[in-house]
Amino acid sequence: NPAARLFWELGGQHAHAIVARFDQIIAGRQMAERFTQQLVSAGRRLAWGPIHDDYHLHNMLLESGRVTALLDWDGAHPDWLMIEAVK
Numbered sequence: 001n002p003a004a005r006l007f008w009e010l011g012g013q014h015a016h017a018i019v020a021r022f023d024q025i026i027a028g029r030q031m032a033e034r035f036t037q038q039l040v041s042a043g044r045r046l047a048w049g050p051i052h053d054d055y056h057l058h059n060m061l062l063e064s065g066r067v068t069a070l071l072d073w074d075g076a077h078p079d080w081l082m083i084e085a086v087k
Contacts, residue, residue, distance in 0.1 A: 010056070010058065036080070036082065036083075046080045046081070046082060047080065047081040047082070048078060048079070048080060048081065049078065049079075049081050050076055050078055051076065051077065051078070051079045051081065051083055051084045052070050052073060052075070052076055052084065053075045053077065053079075053083070053084070054072060054074075054075040054076075055070075058071075058072075059071045059072045
């Protein structure tokens, strides 16, 4: 599987830690999805706009420890802006 191979290559030292916490990651995402649905059900209007949706160090330019640019917008798409905060 090319995606799995890429994960292990790019994940490097962190790949095993990510796999070890997979259940926690899934639970966190499910919690965020439930929270989002609660907001929608309550009639809250959520801000909508373009999101990057692919944050990792290879897609960021840094200067003095601060992000100065985001690269690789191929996965960008319109969605609720809060989605970027929970990913």
